Amino acid sequence: MLGNVAAIETRELRKVYRGRAVVDGLSLTVGEGEVFGFLGPNGAGKSTTVKMLLGLVHPSGGEVRVLGGSPADPAVRARLGFLPEQFRFQTWMTGEEFLRFHGRLAGLTAAELRGRVPEVLATVGLAGRGAEALSGYSKGMLQRAGLAGAILARPRLVFLDEPTSALDPIGRVEVREIIERLRAEGVTVFLNSHLLSEVEQVCDRVAFVKAGRVLRQGSMRELMGGVLPVDVRVDRLSPELLAAFARVGEVRHTDTNTPGRAEVELWLTREDALPTLADAVHAQGARLYALTPRRPDLETLFLELIEDTPEAAPARGLARA
Ligand SMILES: Nc1ncnc2c1ncn2[C@@H]1O[C@H](COP(=O)(O)OP(=O)(O)OP(=O)(O)O)[C@@H](O)[C@H]1O
DSSP states (O other): OOOSEEEEEEEEEEEEETTTEEEEEEEEEETOOOOOEEEEEEEEEEEHHHHHHHHHSSSSSEEEETTTTTSHHHHHHTEEEESEEEEEEETBBBHHHHHHHHHHHHHOOOHHHHHHHHHHHHTOOOOOOOOSBGGGGGGHHHHHHHHHHHTTTTOOEEESSSSTTTTTTTHHHHHHHHHHHHTTEEEEEEEOOOOHHHHHHHOOOEEEEEEEEEEEEEEEHHHHHOOOOEEEEESSHHHHHHHHHHHHHHEEHHHHHOTEEEEEEEEOGGGGGGGHHHHHHHHTOOOOOOOOEEOOOOOHHHHHHHOOOOOTGGGGGGOOO
């Protein structure tokens, strides 16, 4: 957490639909000024959680505090921005009209809007396009307009639900820059995205959710720091060499399908175990072709966590936040 004040705090949050808990005891803390990634498979309860944080859905149980208050409080809501994934636009409006409409709903005056609307249009890369009807906007332009709407009233906390799903690679970089700028201004960003490489680049902390519960939350360093995956390539893999590898780290995968070539993926917990692997290869009379440490990426971690049952995860030696 960056500051002492939490921008979002939930404790044992629950939402039950037709007798089924889709959010099931979800506890989460997001510090003020953080860019926070909220990750999980389809149906994990992410959107339902966001709706409860925005005060759009009433929790069945648990506690939720947003910007130090209740999301039902209009004063709190006035400081929230939201870009839903499926935004419904009034397509007969122009971009500027759409923003003025949203700005008035958020309590901005006409004078404030005269300066602010062109400013946010420029921020999202729509400078000079505000006079065009939304019906003529491309999908990517509509997403940019939605983002402009979310940041228009200078919120302190912004929820972005898949903000780059309709954008090309340049647009994605631009949105990342917008998020960086929001962070620099001390705005908290709650990012919901399936693009893990993007989350990895921009988020300070992430939470993985599954079946309505947080499996793990922590900083990128905390989540990634504990495990060092290594790819080893040798000419042949004897049972003795495999056993020697297993004494050094956790053997995750072996591939001996190609004659004269064997590949092993190992998970180490310490970098200084790397030379021991090389020694083991030589001691067993095999030849070493590659010993490649890999930086564990968010996608690997995500798949591990989501595919495992929560109970099985600790047994697999992953770093815990
Ligand atoms: N209004 C509702 N009534 C009944 N069930 C609902 C309602 N809203 C969501 N659900 C159910 O709750 C579960 C979680 O849905 P939610 O949209 O929160 O998941 P998600 O993690 O956002 O998924 P995705 O990544 O696909 O957007 C789903 O099984 C969904 O069918």
